[in-house]
């Protein structure tokens with residue numbers, strides 16, 4: 595895979611799971627990385643892990659659901675690194691275990707605020723920085739729930755379909771700027787988010803999800819990160835507007 599030497603990027607939700615694994619992998623490949631997260635301590639911990647491996651990173655606190663916070667965070671990244679070459683908009687929230695008639699407006703707004711509006715806000719401020727640079731690459735982390743239904747997760751699925759649609763529109767509108775935009779659609783991945791699902795649903799969910807996956811195992815965060823890092827790299831230079839499944843064959 596191409597080197598990221600001389601490239602600067604940001605990863606949201608990089609204090610945990612897929613975001614942390616991706617930030618580490620971008621840094622191993624030579625990028626300087628801004629580690630953005632709502633949880634500053636976990637962002638700092640990711641920076642420490644990157645530094646331990648000899649990489650360069652900076653922790654930046656952000657709430658992607660808050661416009662001012664996103665604007666400030668992206669401005670801080672651009673001023674620290676001198677520009678922005680790529681972004682992995684990964685931060686997101688889970689919401690499951692209720693059919694839509696049982697859900698409150700408050701829950702819908704909580705989930706869509708982060709998963710859809712948050713992803714849009716990130717791109718709103720990343721794209722001008724990339725335009726200034728003369729090009730760039732954005733990957734938005736959706737889900738297999740961005741491609742088909744997950745029973746009992748209406749707000750999550752609607753939001754992740756939104757992320758896929760938003761990514762496609764951005765790819766069409768900003769292709770002429772030399773900016774590629776893709777969505778990444780993982781299935782169940784062993785992270786804190788899935789631990790939360792197991793805690794509320796029961797351990798049987800692990801067996802159930804494994805059984806419906808042709809590879810008969812769940813994804814590791816590193817496997818999803820590998821796809822994100824590839825999609826942001828020049829090796830994927832003619833790929834834009836796609837929604838890439840990383841799902842052990844589930845969509846097949």
Ligand SMILES: NC(=O)c1ccc[n+]([C@@H]2O[C@H](COP(=O)([O-])OP(=O)(O)OC[C@H]3O[C@@H](n4cnc5c(N)ncnc54)[C@H](O)[C@@H]3O)[C@@H](O)[C@H]2O)c1
Pocket residue numbers: 606607608609610611612613630631632633636656657658659684685686687688708712735736737738779780781782783784785786787788
């Ligand atoms: N784990 C899975 O099974 C799975 C499957 C498909 C898609 N995804 C998607 O992958 C992405 C990463 O999930 P993960 O499993 O690594 O989750 P995770 O819970 O391990 O990490 C998510 C991170 O996002 C941060 N975050 C949450 N809200 C934020 C906000 N408003 N602003 C900034 N940061 C915020 C959290 O602090 C956390 O560090 C999410 O978008 C999720 O929907 C996960």
